[in-house]
Amino acid sequence: MNRLEGKVALITGGSRGIGAAVAFRLAEEGADTVLTYENSAERANEVAERIKASGRRALAVRADSADPEALTAAVDEAAATFGRLDILVNNAGVFHVGPLDDMEPAEIDRTLAVNVRAPFTASKAAVRHMDRGGGRIISIGSNVAERAVFPGLALYSMSKTALVGMTKGLARELGPRGVTVNLVHPGPTDTDANPADGPNAETIAGFTAVGRYAEAAEIAATVAHLAGPDGAYITGASIHVDGGFTA
Ligand code: NDP
Secondary structure (H helix, E strand, O other): OOOOOOOEEEEOOOOOHHHHHHHHHHHHOOOEEEEEEOOOHHHHHHHHHHHHHOOOOEEEEEOOOOOHHHHHHHHHHHHHHHOOOOEEEEOOOOOOOOOHHHOOHHHHHHHHHHHHHHHHHHHHHHHOOOOOOOEEEEEEOOHHHOOOOOOOOHHHHHHHHHHHHHHHHHHHHHHHHOEEEEEEEEOOEOEOOEOOOOOOHHHHHHOOOOOOOEOHHHHHHHHHHHHOHHHOOOOOOEEEEOOOOOO
């Protein structure tokens, strides 16, 4: 299905995990894709090459989401390279967990920079290119924004909950400009950050209603729905794709 034919998408953190799955899915649906990464140049380029082999245009750009200038430049590069920008997926995230007593300012700042300031900054940069109408901003939150099941999640949960407010506020602000803004909260998803065969995986899977981890492609499917024409009337929403983790 080519529901995204002619569209251009930028995905932050597209070298691995959920971001790579989103890049593949949006490309499958017809979009040209730009993906950012921080360190994994080889993996990011592999994702871009696979997309190109399937007949779509793709580009991997190094941009640390914690650096607002680099992130803004990546957004502008995407629009300049492919002539437009329709879809922004704020996916890149860091996962610092630990007791409150051990949280140092540097970790707090890094989490807030990557998980909160970057989605805000990228949205600001992207919307300048979304003047044709039909723009989409989709951020990746987390199941633990709503249910912090273990001690030690406060910083990460706080950072993801901030995206609820950003999503609602931007939905109101950008609706008149034809841009929808939504948040997808994945449940435990099999990636490098949270492998389904990791030491705590069985316990974590046990918190879901379906008793298993998601594949990254299952998160990407909902992102694709929001990005496409069928998602046009959904905005300001937080959608849980979490196997019932928060049920
Ligand atoms: P991974 O650790 O597997 O991948 C993270 C991706 O983000 C990589 O592409 C990485 O790039 C990129 N990234 C990280 N920091 C930066 C940065 N500062 N600048 C640019 N890119 C960066 O994570 P997941 O795929 O598991 O997670 C993706 C999103 O989903 C995150 O926002 C996470 O919080 C959220 N999430 C994940 C869940 C899970 O169970 N996996 C559950 C709920 C939410 P590089 O390869 O260069 O390091």
